[in-house]
Amino acid sequence: MIISRQKEFNDILQMLREKNIFIIGCGKCAKKQRVGGEPEVLDMKKKLEASGKNITGWTVLSSACSITSWNDVLSQNPGINKSDALLVMSCGGGVSVISGFAGLQVYPALDTGSLGGVCCNEVVTEQCGMCGDCTIWLYGGICPVIRCSKSLLNGPCGGAVEGKCEVDERLCAWDKIFERLKKLGKLENIENIHEPKDHMKKSRVKKT
Ligand code: SF4
Ligand code: SF4
Incomplete structure (x- = not known):
């Protein structure tokens, strides 16, 4: 949606x-x-x-x-x-x-x-920023491109105060990513440095 x-x-x-x-x-x-x-x-x-x-x-x-x-x-x-x-x-x-x-x-x-969805009859926003190079699995299924105010692929930025983002007071996406990865037993994903997106992929998606 x-x-x-x-x-x-x-x-x-x-x-x-x-x-x-x-x-x-x-x-x-x-x-x-x-x-x-x-x-x-x-x-x-x-x-x-x-x-x-x-x-x-x-x-x-x-x-x-x-x-x-x-x-x-x-x-x-x-x-x-x-x-x-x-x-x-x-x-x-x-x-x-x-x-x-x-x-x-x-x-x-x-x-x-953004691209969102519906879950149990409730509209959920900001699920995908349509980057053309999907790496959401590295973040426990929580997309930092759209849900982190700075779109940080390697977070958190350290600016959150009491769980709230320093940019616009949303809940810090990287807090959620941390909790989700912990639950999944995949915390090593946070320790690994994630390379920048391959923006060529976005232009290929545009052409299809
Ligand atoms: S990584 Fe890119 S394609 Fe995947 S959910 Fe996030 S914005 Fe969408
Ligand atoms: S506080 Fe969290 S959501 Fe906000 S920019 Fe920093 S890492 Fe992203």
Whole structure:
């Protein structure tokens, strides 16, 4: 699941120069996180109308990042052709895919943060930073790239205070990595120096 959060409404208003706006939500990740499903799309519509915008229509696609036929989307949503711009309430993947089809200005209503998941019906954020060179097994299954504020592959940095990160007060990822490796009997993984990531792998993943 892609983890996103809604932009501040004033930031969205500042982006939107056009008057006639069509809103597109996403029925997958954004819906699950309650940032781009029907209730959020309707709430956005109400707020934009109250700010003087003309909403030509709205829809929630089953998955904004996976569109089989843009012609079908257009025929089911005639308001798109009456709009000057689209506001997409999905992750950046959805915004990018729709921008490729739409032929008009597309704005993101969300900020996309990381790859997460769902565990026992609870959304878990920051599970993967999509580095293209997965070494999460070295850290007991806790990814330092995304969960440590400094993305340290060899931690901890020593700045944590009472278990909280010195950067943004999250719980120190490296405390958790230590506890997890201890439980797994793999503490030697902390003593080993981990080489920097092979960034070539990321570019190879991008090409596939
Ligand atoms: S090591 Fe890279 S691919 Fe693996 S979970 Fe972390 S960011 Fe994702
Ligand atoms: S305190 Fe912990 S989470 Fe924060 S930067 Fe240092 S090692 Fe990373």
